[in-house]
Amino acid sequence: MLSFQQRFSFPLLSVLAFAALFVSTTDATAQPAAPAAEKHAEAPPGPPPPPESLIPDGEAPPQRSMPPAFPPAIPSIDYGGRLRTAIMVQGSEDPEKLDDVAQFLEGDLYMSGQVHRFFSWQVSATFSMPGREGSPTIVNFQPLDVIAKFEPMREFNIYAGRHLVQADRFTPSGPWGIDEFFYPGFFPFVGPPALPKAGPVGRDTGVTAWGAPFGGHFKYYLGAFQLHDPTLNPLLSGRLQVSLLSPEPAFFQRTTYYGTRDLISFGVGAQYQSSGSVQPAAMPVAGMPPPPQLTDDYSAITGDVNVEKILGGAGTVSAVAQVSAFQGDYQRWKNYWVVSLGYLMPKPIGIGKLRGTVRYQSAIDPSDNAEASTLLDAQISYNIAAWYARLALGFRHGSTYLPVPMAAGVKQDSNMLYLGITLADP
Numbered sequence: 001m002l003s004f005q006q007r008f009s010f011p012l013l014s015v016l017a018f019a020a021l022f023v024s025t026t027d028a029t030a031q032p033a034a035p036a037a038e039k040h041a042e043a044p045p046g047p048p049p050p051p052e053s054l055i056p057d058g059e060a061p062p063q064r065s066m067p068p069a070f071p072p073a074i075p076s077i078d079y080g081g082r083l084r085t086a087i088m089v090q091g092s093e094d095p096e097k098l099d100d101v102a103q104f105l106e107g108d109l110y111m112s113g114q115v116h117r118f119f120s121w122q123v124s125a126t127f128s129m130p131g132r133e134g135s136p137t138i139v140n141f142q143p144l145d146v147i148a149k150f151e152p153m154r155e156f157n158i159y160a161g162r163h164l165v166q167a168d169r170f171t172p173s174g175p176w177g178i179d180e181f182f183y184p185g186f187f188p189f190v191g192p193p194a195l196p197k198a199g200p201v202g203r204d205t206g207v208t209a210w211g212a213p214f215g216g217h218f219k220y221y222l223g224a225f226q227l228h229d230p231t232l233n234p235l236l237s238g239r240l241q242v243s244l245l246s247p248e249p250a251f252f253q254r255t256t257y258y259g260t261r262d263l264i265s266f267g268v269g270a271q272y273q274s275s276g277s278v279q280p281a282a283m284p285v286a287g288m289p290p291p292p293q294l295t296d297d298y299s300a301i302t303g304d305v306n307v308e309k310i311l312g313g314a315g316t317v318s319a320v321a322q323v324s325a326f327q328g329d330y331q332r333w334k335n336y337w338v339v340s341l342g343y344l345m346p347k348p349i350g351i352g353k354l355r356g357t358v359r360y361q362s363a364i365d366p367s368d369n370a371e372a373s374t375l376l377d378a379q380i381s382y383n384i385a386a387w388y389a390r391l392a393l394g395f396r397h398g399s400t401y402l403p404v405p406m407a408a409g410v411k412q413d414s415n416m417l418y419l420g421i422t423l424a425d426p
Contacts, residue, residue, distance in 0.1 A: 053074040074116065082422075088103065088418045095188065095415070103129070110145070126141075126144040147160070155213045162204065162205050166238070167238070168269050168324065169267050170185075173254050174252075177253065182377065184322075184338050185336065185363075192332040199226070206223050209222050214247075222238045233275055235276060242266050255306060256342060257308060258353075263308040265305065272297070272299045273297070279294040294330070296330060298328040307319045316344040319340070320340045339360055344383070360376050369409075377394055378394060388425075389422070396418070
């Protein structure tokens with residue numbers, strides 16, 4: 001997508017066994033693109049009835065172990081993988097210079113299965129190397145999604161476990177379904193992103209009820225998170241979304257569909273957690289117990305609009321805008337907004353289509369007389385297989401406000417050139 005870092009250590013043999021299992025077949029999290037002939041069709045009818053299960057309702061399997069089967073069979077299993085990596089040129093001693101080279105790396109392995117027509121599961125893991133100054137050569141490896149799913153109908157579903165905290169437009173897209181290579185909301189030299197609250201990699205432990213009535217033209221999420229610790233008050237998070245011209249019925253979605261559909265989407269989200277705004281831990285004093293951390297109620301509200309229009313032989317244009325506001329005495333950010341514009345050429349050049357994107361982000365620190373932190377991205381991408389295979393060449397310029405205790409804050413500028421590649425299992 002992108003500190004929300006919770007590291008888990010796995011024995012080497014477990015990692016190798018887990019990776020061997022995830023041979024790429026089908027991206028279980030991707031929503032398939034609508035065929036061109038159906039872009040302006042009416043909302044699709046309800047989902048087709050599931051195939052007959054090999055295990056009758058209420059009965060035991062007919063044999064001790066079931067042979068592997070793939071969708072749409074029931075029971076079934078599906079698995080795949082995806083990765084992103086980029087060469088970044090940016091100064092380590094002077095961030096405004098382009099005199100050092102680093103590499104960013106991120107990959108996911110995922111697996112899902114259908115046990116019954118109403119019940120399924122999903123398990124995935126992610127690994128990354130951020131390519132920052134002082135980063136170790138060790139690859140960070142941690143769980144991604146661990147979800148038990150109850151899906152009786154399109155209009156009502158329940159997910160329980162570790163999964164996405166849904167509030168804004170970008171969360172169900174992730175870094176895999178947006179135009180730009182780098183996920184929004186992350187400013188250089190600052191840990192917490194200017195985004196709705198979530199755990200590592202945008203996930204947290206909790207329960208979400210969600211549904212997509214009217215064929216997916218309307219969608220809602222309502223969840224309670226941070227349930228792993230009974231001493232914490234639940235983080236309540238929700239979102240409402242209306243998608244015109246084309247439906248978006250899946251739990252995951254994309255922020256751009258690379259010229260495969262017309263879309264006008266409006267969304268609003270909100271979060272609340274009693275005592276959820278926590279004072280940063282103070283430096284310990286030798287021989288003294290650490291002082292208790294002060295808290296305040298946390299809340300956030302966000303709104304977004306997403307437009308994508310196919311102009312026939314003239315290509316495809318897209319625009320995304322989002323604004324968020326945060327409340328709580330100990331929040332790192334007061335508000336945040338982002339806007340991006342993109343254009344996709346209508347015909348391939350060689351094996352892919354060119355797309356240009358410009359994105360601008362701004363966030364305000366809650367300290368007195370704070371100046372806005374800004375980040376500008378300009379990118380040209382070469383889309384070989386839409387979101388599944390693409391190259392990105394871009395330039396970033398940032399200006400981050402860094403508060404200084406008992407003094408005026410300072411602005412730190414930075415520049416970066418990057419060349420990235422994204423490959424995902426279709």
